[in-house]
Amino acid sequence: MRPSPTAPGTAPPGAPLAGPVDRILIAKSARQLTAFRDGRPVKSYRIALGFAPDGDKARQGDGRTPEGVFRIDRRNDASAYHLSLGIDYPQPQDRARAAAAGVDPGGDIFIHGQPNQRPAGEVLPGDWTAGCIAISDAEIRELFAATAIGTQVEIRP
Template structure:
């Protein structure tokens, strides 16, 4: 009888561990891998860039449809004042050109400088610069990672896959708000 009692105590322990494992399984299983994002259907109408958070939010009819991590100019704090200062401009702009043959993987031009920007820098005896874009990575090897470092001359950089997605849904005239 001693052997039979020992067998049932072991069996009871195994059943207990099995039942406990069954109830805890959902709690301790690793999360499922992320699913691919649903494609953006139709054109977007607004892009909001939050410089301090290194984030770009894309909108369709006041609904956020995508958020991207971004890289900015190599001196990202503050509003662009002069050509070569490495700052990304702040304000309300529009997409005014598209360049599929730029030095970067696709680029969407922003209509900076506006007349007020030119007037401010001319009054200070400087040049406000220009050629501010939302673009992908440089078309060369060893390009920087847009998420870990601010590296542009004042533009906004995405990964190549992200700029391809944005390029496909962004028409000329899209509103771009760049916040500090």
Template sequence: MLRLARLFSALTFLLILTGAAVVLYDRYSPVAPPVTVALPDRIDRILIEKSARRMTLWKDGEVVRTYDIALGFDPEGDKDREGDGRTPEGTFTIDRRNPNSAYHLSLGIDYPQPEDVARGRAGGYSPGGDIMIHGQPNGLGRIGAIPYDWTAGCIAVSDAEMREIWAVAGIGTEVEIRP
């Protein structure tokens, strides 16, 4: 009888663990955003609204997709210097693509601009650089997007969303980042 009770307890415990695993997987597994408009082969503009934590892809003046984003860990205001945790503001272009990024694909923007470099040189500090639109840290994407501002100044989305963006945003795509 004691053996049967132990077996029952062990099976009950495994059942509870399995149920918890299913609930957590469903809760944290990446979910592709709802498709409202088919994605074109290429987009021509990305608008990032920092205060709304929103990125919008545009083609020929029409919105084709919108994503929730995470920003630098101290996102208020324009990026001033390396390490400030801010995401830059202004108009940039995608100038590089990294399929081997540590953050599940990345698209680099051409920050710092010449005026940022001059400001930093005059002040004796680095304006920072290597600002990217990217996915989650490799190995963590299976749980979906990190739901708070955590980057060093980049713009982060889920891995599934980053694959969509990667497919349609090429070198030269305009990126406007608003406060």
């Protein structure tokens, strides 16, 4: 999982993310997370998703990454993964949909780094999370430092 080629207007791969971000856009099909400041993209990262990435999250354990508009609602520097930014999933509509289906909507969706037990710098290949968005440890350090509670996160198919 290396950064994708530089999107127009974004920092080149390896260049630091300078300053805070106010929006994060995750394009699941492109496996890309783009950080924005003042409506402009400032840096993009290659991502890994849940182990069953197609479609919106419907229930706990389905391996899907949710879709919609969320907010960062917690920051964890003692995560089982190298830093994590919590996303406020499930939303009321997710809870209602799950209740109607008689299932648990799941939760604990994060943007995070690699598992802590992995050797430094190693990046797991493919889509391997339980529904989260994973980037490299160096990338999550950078994004974690630039992202505040309340930052908007949009996750698109």
